[in-house]
């Protein structure tokens with residue numbers, strides 16, 4: 001009954017462990033052990049620098065004996081950062097149990113020693129899944145009350161209590177999101193078949209009758225949903241066979257923990273790279289005990305450069321990109337450029353004549369003279385539309401739209 005760690009398991013060199021999957025099919029959430037060599041390019045902790053952008057920080061450190069986190073915080077919307085130095089992936093899940101349940105009850109229930117019915121009925125918010133030796137971020141709304149913060153069975157020791165007191169500040173606005181999806185029995189509705197690469201925030205709302213989670217894996221080659229389900233159903237010791245999906249083709253990328261009906265959580269994806277992906281839920285069905293993935297809650301999609309993405313407003317996911325504007329033939333190209341907060345724009349003067357990049361009066365966008373072949377860079381730290389012109393050639397105008 002692992003309500004709180006993502007069920008699907010990958011082991012270095014052994015691929016996915018179906019034995020553990022089935023064990024955890026008794027269980028509501030999952031933990032993954034992921035191929036160490038495959039994660040760095042996809043999920044480098046140094047790229048996880050999501051500014052809290054108006055959200056309070058809730059920092060959770062994974063230690064060998066449990067989570068380290070505050071004991072008490074005011075209610076509100078939190079940017080949860082899960083720092084995981086361990087050699088095993090872990091998910092943080094926030095569970096608001098009924099008043100008569102203790103941390104020991106949760107532990108026993110996760111071990112299958114108690115009837116899990118209460119866990120299906122408790123309010124649960126899925127925090128981020130952090131790969132081994134990595135960090136991950138997600139956003140949760142914590143209401144006042146007593147919450148159990150659980151790492152599931154993959155973390156030794158019982159869950160820890162977090163007391164959430166009455167809010168001290170007005171509610172923060174909801175994050176802007178690139179991908180909005182609905183979890184239900186049995187699928188991820190609204191998840192497009194093509195997703196844009198790069199940093200993004202996904203919003204998950206459970207509109208079903210049961211709790212759901214998402215594990216996101218990248219698969220080395222194009223697959224169908226049936227391929228993935230066949231793969232999950234293979235016995236643990238099945239030999240890889242040509243043309244069939246095997247564990248070495250699958251790498252964990254990200255995930256959110258178990259989230260109950262009616263709840264919404266957000267996941268920060270620092271840099272989704274092009275490829276084939278599958279989203280799946282391993283919550284055991286309340287009636288059948290079968291992991292939802294085996295009942296069809298698997299969705300395959302591709303991340304392609306071709307899919308257009310809208311920058312996420314208000315949240316700087318990394319140090320920011322650098323975008324280029326050419327100054328050529330007495331014009332700025334592109335004349336209008338859209339960037340995200342934190343991005344840097346570099347203007348390069350490709351004319352023989354000098355030019356300037358001069359914002360409106362009072363703007364700190366002021367290059368002074370940009371000589372032939374010289375460049376000028378400016379980092380945009382707040383949203384808005386910034387018009388500029390060349391002081392020497394007023395017909396040359398442009399603008400930077402910072403989302």
Ligand SMILES: [Cu+2]
Nearest residue numbers: 212281283292
């Ligand atoms: Cu599910």
